[in-house]
Amino acid sequence: MELYKENQLKIYNSLSKTKEAFKPVHDGHIGMYVCGPTVYSNAHLGNVRTFMFFDVAFRYFLHLGYKVRYVRNITDAGHLENDADEGEDRIAKRARLEEIEPMEVVQRYTVDFHDVLKKYNFLPPSIEPTATGHIVEQIEMIKEIIEKGLGYEINGSVYFDVVAYNKNNHYGILSGRKIEDAIHNTRTLDGQSDKKNPQDFALWKKAGEQHIMRWPSPWSDGFPGWHLECSVMSSKYLGSQFDIHGGGMDLKFPHHECEIAQSRTCSGHDPVNYWMHTNMLLLNGQKMAKSTGNFILPDEILTGDNKVLSKAFSASVVRFFNMQANYRSILDFSSDALEASEKGYLKLMEAISSLANLSTQNSSSINISEWKQRCYAAMNDDFNTPVLISHLFEGVKFINQIKEDKASITAEDLVIFAATMNAFVFDVLGLLNDVKEQSSDKIDGVVALLIKLRKEARENKEWDLSDQIRDELLALGIQLKDGREGTTYSMS
Ligand code: AMP
Ligand code: ZN
Numbered sequence: 090m091e092l093y094k095e096n097q098l099k100i101y102n103s104l105s106k107t108k109e110a111f112k113p114v115h116d117g118h119i120g121m122y123v124c125g126p127t128v129y130s131n132a133h134l135g136n137v138r139t140f141m142f143f144d145v146a147f148r149y150f151l152h153l154g155y156k157v158r159y160v161r162n163i164t165d166a167g168h169l170e171n172d173a174d175e176g177e178d179r180i181a182k183r184a185r186l187e188e189i190e191p192m193e194v195v196q197r198y199t200v201d202f203h204d205v206l207k208k209y210n211f212l213p214p215s216i217e218p219t220a221t222g223h224i225v226e227q228i229e230m231i232k233e234i235i236e237k238g239l240g241y242e243i244n245g246s247v248y249f250d251v252v253a254y255n256k257n258n259h260y261g262i263l264s265g266r267k268i269e270d271a272i273h274n275t276r277t278l279d280g281q282s283d284k285k286n287p288q289d290f291a292l293w294k295k296a297g298e299q300h301i302m303r304w305p306s307p308w309s310d311g312f313p314g315w316h317l318e319c320s321v322m323s324s325k326y327l328g329s330q331f332d333i334h335g336g337g338m339d340l341k342f343p344h345h346e347c348e349i350a351q352s353r354t355c356s357g358h359d360p361v362n363y364w365m366h367t368n369m370l371l372l373n374g375q376k377m378a379k380s381t382g383n384f385i386l387p388d389e390i391l392t393g394d395n396k397v398l399s400k401a402f403s404a405s406v407v408r409f410f411n412m413q414a415n416y417r418s419i420l421d422f423s424s425d426a427l428e429a430s431e432k433g434y435l436k437l438m439e440a441i442s443s444l445a446n447l448s449t450q451n452s453s454s455i456n457i458s459e460w461k462q463r464c465y466a467a468m469n470d471d472f473n474t475p476v477l478i479s480h481l482f483e484g485v486k487f488i489n490q491i492k493e494d495k496a497s498i499t500a501e502d503l504v505i506f507a508a509t510m511n512a513f514v515f516d517v518l519g520l521l522n523d524v525k526e527q528s529s530d531k532i533d534g535v536v537a538l539l540i541k542l543r544k545e546a547r548e549n550k551e552w553d554l555s556d557q558i559r560d561e562l563l564a565l566g567i568q569l570k571d572g573r574e575g576t577t578y579s580m581s
Pocket of ligand 2: 123124125319344
């Protein structure tokens with residue numbers, strides 16, 4: 090039986106502001122959409138926090154046996170500076186400053202994003218659509234919104250009429266903003282804006298002469314508004330009503346509020362059943378953000394090359410650090426905090442590595458199935474990873490007690506215990522055992538040295554020494570193989 094049938098998940102829904110029992114639209118299937126990066130610069134560690142949380146949620150769904158379609162887009166057009174309706178496209182600006190094509194900017198930072206995700210052991214989403222790959226669908230959605238009477242064209246640009254929408258709907262339902270306060274950032278010239286109401290937002294913008302990213306449309310040569318792509322791509326790949334939509338808290342307004350308005354206008358119902366928002370990663374007490382320069386890059390963590398770091402840390406330590414906090418709490422980044430996480434992480438890895446060698450007895454001194462249930466209960470409670478980690482550390486304590494003969498476990502329980510520890514640590518939290526990798530690197534180095542010494546011994550016709558190296562390595566389970574390319578080894 091699939092695990093999801095015996096695990097009732099509860100998800101904190103940002104829309105209802107309560108934890109709700111999770112029930113997918115289609116039994117056994119989950120559709121999840123997460124707003125992806127705007128690829129005009131390198132992703133910073135704050136972005137990684139948000140994407141990493143959804144990676145763990147995705148991993149847990151898979152672990153529970155759900156069939157998941159996880160869509161995470163790439164924003165490669167339409168996201169203007171300051172999330173505003175006027176001003177320069179972030180990607181076009183970067184292209185202009187660097188004197189390269191916008192698509193070169195997109196390519197460079199998409200590759201960098203994927204590179205970071207790989208180093209940090211992310212699972213790839215099921216679909217990764219781009220805004221520029223869905224211009225036709227975006228134009229179609231604008232036509233539909235105009236037909237429904239909630240979009241209007243002025244001077245080649247099309248806006249969403251928030252005030253008209255709000256007569257029969259609740260604009261501000263997600264962010265809690267009142268319509269009077271939900272004013273979209275628009276640069277006005279002499280108090281003049283071409284929008285009817287300051288709350289309205291752009292669906293299509295006419296491109297100025299200088300604007301290099303432009304597509305033909307019934308209204309003008311221009312480009313889509315930033316919010317449109319996510320309504321279009323989520324409904325295209327997940328249907329007009331799907332299970333989960335995620336992103337960072339800062340996307341609630343205006344981005345997700347506008348998505349709801351667009352999608353409701355076209356389908357007549359709410360697009361998303363569970364809205365999930367992650368809280369911010371802070372650096373020096375402030376939100377980590379590209380625009381303020383207050384950020385650290387994921388690669389800098391791995392090299393230690395940033396003045397806020399005392400040393401380099403592995404990607405798994407960063408993962409562990411992130412998972413020690415609840416995703417709905419703010420998290421303060423510091424080198425000291427990472428060092429503390431590293432200690433905990435190493436303790437966990439050391440205990441896990443010794444699981445296979447634990448000796449078993451006729452009885453268990455802890456109730457393994459009750460402990461296992463508590464691990465699941467923590468994740469079922471809105472993905473409470475810090476509580477899960479506290480249970481995993483109970484497991485660590487138990488392992489150490491068994492090693493010291495202060496506790497006992499049966500062979501049957503050990504199988505369940507090891508499988509549960511491994512599943513949560515590696516499959517669900519997505520940690521890697523760096524310790525094992527580091528020690529196998531060390532073994533590689535030591536054996537290479539012995540192979541070199543043996544080769545020198547043979548060249549000097551010191552046969553006893555060369556045989557001794559080969560035989561003693563073999564006794565340790567390391568077999569040398571002489572071939573045309575040189576000597577290699579295998580371990581039993
Ligand atoms: P962007 O590329 O700016 O659209 O951001 C990509 C994702 O990272 C969005 O879901 C943001 O909400 C999220 N994000 C941005 N800054 C932070 C931060 N300091 N902490 C956590 N998430 C963030
Ligand atoms: Zn989005």
